[in-house]
Amino acid sequence: MLLSPKTDQLIKALQVLPGVGPKSAQRMVLHLLERNRQGGLQLAAAVQDCLQSVDHCARCRVFTEEPVCRLCKDPRRNAKTLCVVEAPGDLMAVEQAGSYDGRYFVLMGRLSPIDGIGPAELGIPQLLKIIEEDAVTEVILATGSTVEGEATAYYISEQLKSSPVQVSRIAHGIPMGGELEYVDGNTLAHALAGRQVIEND
Amino acid sequence: MLLSPKTDQLIKALQVLPGVGPKSAQRMVLHLLERNRQGGLQLAAAVQDCLQSVDHCARCRVFTEEPVCRLCKDPRRNAKTLCVVEAPGDLMAVEQAGSYDGRYFVLMGRLSPIDGIGPAELGIPQLLKIIEEDAVTEVILATGSTVEGEATAYYISEQLKSSPVQVSRIAHGIPMGGELEYVDGNTLAHALAGRQVIEND
Numbered sequence: 108m109l110l111s112p113k114t115d116q117l118i119k120a121l122q123v124l125p126g127v128g129p130k131s132a133q134r135m136v137l138h139l140l141e142r143n144r145q146g147g148l149q150l151a152a153a154v155q156d157c158l159q160s161v162d163h164c165a166r167c168r169v170f171t172e173e174p175v176c177r178l179c180k181d182p183r184r185n186a187k188t189l190c191v192v193e194a195p196g197d198l199m200a201v202e203q204a205g206s207y208d209g210r211y212f213v214l215m216g217r218l219s220p221i222d223g224i225g226p227a228e229l230g231i232p233q234l235l236k237i238i239e240e241d242a243v244t245e246v247i248l249a250t251g252s253t254v255e256g257e258a259t260a261y262y263i264s265e266q267l268k269s270s271p272v273q274v275s276r277i278a279h280g281i282p283m284g285g286e287l288e289y290v291d292g293n294t295l296a297h298a299l300a301g302r303q304v305i306e307n308d
Numbered sequence: 309m310l311l312s313p314k315t316d317q318l319i320k321a322l323q324v325l326p327g328v329g330p331k332s333a334q335r336m337v338l339h340l341l342e343r344n345r346q347g348g349l350q351l352a353a354a355v356q357d358c359l360q361s362v363d364h365c366a367r368c369r370v371f372t373e374e375p376v377c378r379l380c381k382d383p384r385r386n387a388k389t390l391c392v393v394e395a396p397g398d399l400m401a402v403e404q405a406g407s408y409d410g411r412y413f414v415l416m417g418r419l420s421p422i423d424g425i426g427p428a429e430l431g432i433p434q435l436l437k438i439i440e441e442d443a444v445t446e447v448i449l450a451t452g453s454t455v456e457g458e459a460t461a462y463y464i465s466e467q468l469k470s471s472p473v474q475v476s477r478i479a480h481g482i483p484m485g486g487e488l489e490y491v492d493g494n495t496l497a498h499a500l501a502g503r504q505v506i507e508n509d
Contacts, residue, residue, distance in 0.1 A: 120354035123347035146324035153321035154352040
C-alpha cells in the first residue's frame with residue numbers, strides 16, 4: 108500500500124486505460140487530488156454517462172448514443188459512396204483527414220475464423236443490404252493491410268462481384284514525407300506495384 | 309465533433325489527466341467502449357469514491373481518507389525521525405526507495421511569498437508542534453533543490469535553531485549510475501562540496 112486504500116484503488120482502476128501504468132496512474136491520482144478535484148468528478152460523470160448510453164449506430168455500426176449516428180443522418184454526405192473500415196478509430200482517422208464526404212460502414216473487427224469472427228459478426232449481410240438499398244455506386248475497402256485486413260477486403264469484394272457497384276481498395280505505398288531508404292520492403296513492393304502513370308497534357 | 313456528443317465530452321473530460329492529450333484521450337474512449345466497459349465503470353466509481361472521501365492526514369498532511377494516515381498510526385515506524393517533504397508524491401518516492409523507517413511531514417507546497425504561500429499555508433507551526441510533542445531527535449529536510457525548495461529548507465532549519473533537534477538536508481550529487489560527463493555543472497559543484505571522507509579500517 109502506498110498512501111491509503113482508496114488512493115491505491117484509484118491507482119489500480121486508472122490502469123484500465125491504455126498507456127497508463129502504475130507510475131503515471133500515481134501521478135494522475137496526485138494531480139486530481141492536489142489540483143483538480145472538480146475536473147476529476149466531471150471525468151467520473153462523463154465516463155459513466157458515455158459508457159452507459161453509447162451503443163452502435165443501427166446503420167453503420169459506429170459508436171453513438173443515438174439510434175442512428177450523425178454521419179448517417181447528415182444529408183450533405185454522399186450516400187452513393189461507402190467506406191468500409193475495421194474500427195471507429197479508423198473512421199475518425201479518415202474523417203480527420205478531411206477529404207472524404209461519403210458514408211461509412213464499421214465492421215467492428217476483421218475476419219478471423221480462429222477467433223470465431225465470421226461475416227455475420229462483422230455485419231457483412233447488413234453491409235450488402237445497405238449497398239443494395241441505397242444504390243451505392245462505389246465501395247472503398249479501407250481495412251488494414253494486415254493478413255486479416257486483406258482477407259476481409261477480399262471477402263467483401265467477392266460478395267460484390269455480381270453487383271454493379273464499383274469496389275476499390277485504398278492505396279498502399281510510401282507515406283507522405285517518407286524517405287525511400289527507410290521504408291520497409293513490403294511497403295516498397297506495394298508502392299511499385301501500385302504505380303500510376305503521369306499524364307502530362 | 310468526431311463521433312457523438314457524449315464521446316466528445318468524454319474525450320474532453322479525460323484531458324484533465326496529466327499527460328493525456330486529444331489523441332490519447334480518443335484512444336482511451338475507444339478502448340473503454342470496445343473492450344472494457346466494466347473496467348471503465350469501475351474507474352468512474354473509484355474516481356468518485358477517492359475524490360469525495362480523501363482529505364489530509366490531521367498529523368502529517370498527506371492524503372488519506374482516514375483522520376490519521378497509516379504511516380502516522382504505524383507503531384513500527386520510528387517516531388523520533390521526521391522527514392519533511394513538499395508533496396505526497398515525494399513521500400511515495402521515499403517510501404518506494406524502502407530505506408527510511410521514520411515518519412513524515414508533508415508541506416503541500418513550498419515557500420513562495422509571491423503566490424501568498426507562507427509558513428502558515430505549509431503547516432510549519434504544526435510541524436514545530438509535532439517535533440516538540442513527539443520529542444523528535446532528527447528532522448530530515450527533503451524539499452526539492454529548486455530555489456523555493458532550498459528557501460523552505462532554510463526557513464525550517466532557522467525555526468529549529470534554538471531547539472535540541474538535529475536538522476539535516478538530503479544529499480545532492482551525482483545520481484547512481486550517472487556519468488560525470490553528462491551531469492550538469494550545478495549538480496557537480498554540489499557533489500564536490502558534499503564530498504565525504506573515505507575511512508579505511
